[in-house]
Amino acid sequence: MRLNFSDINVNESHTLATTALSSNHLQRVEIHIKDNLDKTFTLIALSGPNNQLPTKTLRQGPFYAMSHARSARTAINNELIRSGFKLTDDASIWEIKAQSEVNRIREIKEKNKMNYKFDPKDVYFDY
Secondary structure (H helix, E strand, O other): OOOOHHHOOOOOOOOOOOEEEEOOOOEEEEEEEEEOOOOOEEEEEEEEEOOOOOOEEEEEEEEOOHHHHHHHHHHHHHHHHHOOOEEEOOOOOOHHHHHHHHHHHHHHHHHOOOOOOOOHHHOOOOO
16 A cells, blocks of 8 residues: 555645445444644544444554645545445544544553653763
């Protein structure tokens, strides 16, 4: 799968809109772009039977630019369409699950935050 960043309109608003796709077998895929609140974005893909809870969750990222996340979402959408899925205008039904996933990512990042400040005592023993 090749990402094409040139198909992104730079004047387009920074929308975090969700795309939803469905198949003839009543399967649904939702792809969410979520802001990690640290100037990065994560793609969260949820899939499962339509009108039920998602059975699979995949996360991709971090993306350091919104255009990269949108391009990745577009490429994934195109591959799903080639495999028989169709874009739908339905509202997101798994938004809460996607938000809980991004909250988990934020918590992990906060717990594992690193301190990059230099202190000479960390290097020299005779301080």
